[in-house]
Amino acid sequence: MKNWFIYLKASLAMLFWSFTFIWIKQALITYHPYQIVFMRLVLATVLLFAVIFIFRKREKMEPKDLRYMMMVAFFEPFCYFLGEANGMQFVSPTLGSLIVSTIPLVTALGAWVFLKEKITPLLILGLIISFGGVAVISMAEPEFSGTLKGILLLLVAVFSGMFYAITVRRVTLKYSSLTIVAWQSFFGMIYMLPIFLVFDLKHFSSCQHNWGSMLPVIAMSLFATVGAFLLYTGVIRDIGTVRANIFTNLIPVFTIFLAWIFLDDKITLITVGGVLLTVLGLLLSQLPELKRKLVRGPMDNVPPHGT
Template identity: 35%
Template sequence: MSNKPATPREWSKPTIYTAIILSMVFWSFSYVWTNIALRSFTVITLLESRLLVATAVMLLFGVFTRQLQLPRREDIKWFLLLAVFEPFLYFIGETYGLKRISPTIASVMIATIPLFAPFSAYFILKEKISKANIAGIIVSFAGIISIVTVGSDQATATDTAGVLLIALAVTSAIFYATVLKKLSAHYNGVTLVTYQNIIGFFYFLPLFLGIEAPHLHEIVWRTDSIVCMLLLALFASFIAFVLFAEAVRRIGVARSNVFCNLLPVLTAIFSAIILHEVLPAQQIIGMVVVIAGLFVSQLNKKVRR
């Protein structure tokens, strides 16, 4: 292992965009896989199992491919902060949120990350916020309100706690991307995600031992839930994160995050096929409005080009 700064290898544009799109496909599936895994696993047990498997695979991969770098002493605090945002806070918000709201609706809210990312850039990097971005936020909030105010039918209702939990995931992802960009100048994607998962595992460990470990014997293990946990570990916690981290190193946070717009579309398709999910008209309209807000936020950038 080395602690020398990693210079990104040259990737063609098709390779970069293929990597980002694949990461979005895997993350879209993750909402469905999580929904199925939670039929058996409790939340913290699922997260610890997912991180344990992902970390084991990544350590083996990193050592055998010689891609795993040693962290510099001055960067340890940034790795600790990186893991606070993802996987710790993000996974808590996303996984508990998915126990309360539809995978498709959750993915629509996660897709607002590109809208709010400029705010972290404003406070941390002093970058200006465009009028188009503000307009996009207003439009998207209107869509989220439409989604949240659907009637009380249990199959379609969206409770406030679920929305707030997904909002925690969105906020965590925004600050994660900012810290990731800082570290990506010195470390490759395998290194970043490996240490992120190792640290995250230990962040979750006290919660697991104190809350859920005493009740493990009560879990009714289902084959489909175990398979989905393994899929989450391999594709969502390993491959997708590495592909996304490598893309961020090459084209930056803002351009990479725009591809989050694909999440609600892909998740809606996968949820309809696998979970047979049917959403009421008001929620579909709300989703369209949220996605419209995402595109409004990009208008200024497109005009400038």
């Protein structure tokens, strides 16, 4: 597969995830965070398995791989969401975005330790510059505060994101993105069900449901939970965990411009500088791949599934 198409898929996945910051503001007018993620997972599960059965895309997953997918879904969406949603209540948006933006750095270390993926000096430089760009974007906001509890909860999200990226890579070598994301959504829904029933069922039953809040939830399910994960899973298969994860630094970049378009947020020179740094770091990290006509096979540096 040509490099430009892989990078297009990665960028499109990040754009879909960036839109969730716009849609969630609309959904939160009516629904609580746990309700939103549970509804997203229910809709995604129904849609994905409907596509699998209607278009006969079913792949029989071995029992050991189903157990493995339970672990993948436990890391993300379950643990990641719980850490992020609860942690953001105790820190400023600036500090929160900065902590979450460390995921590519942490993932690079994790992939080197667990997957034996090669980390070149240029890749490390790209990671650092890209993280610096996100830091500059975050520092453009004046508020920078938080509690230890909030920081620890966000670190749960960071390490959950790392373990998700590492664990899902192995199943991408054996199953299609459609199968992986379908089971990931299903198990994520099962994990979220008790939390939804205990904390949010009463409010969900009594709140005034309306299309103004429902449509953003449907959009998040279609584009973020389904579309973005399908694209991103394929990208991990194509270029590896580390290089795929660096693209997540595009999320704050896209979010800035989306907020400018839809929410009338202002863009400052500092913000523009942070965006340029982020993109520069991303380009540097992909430079070795850009020099090749074709991406090397997904088996490079990754042990076969189950070994």
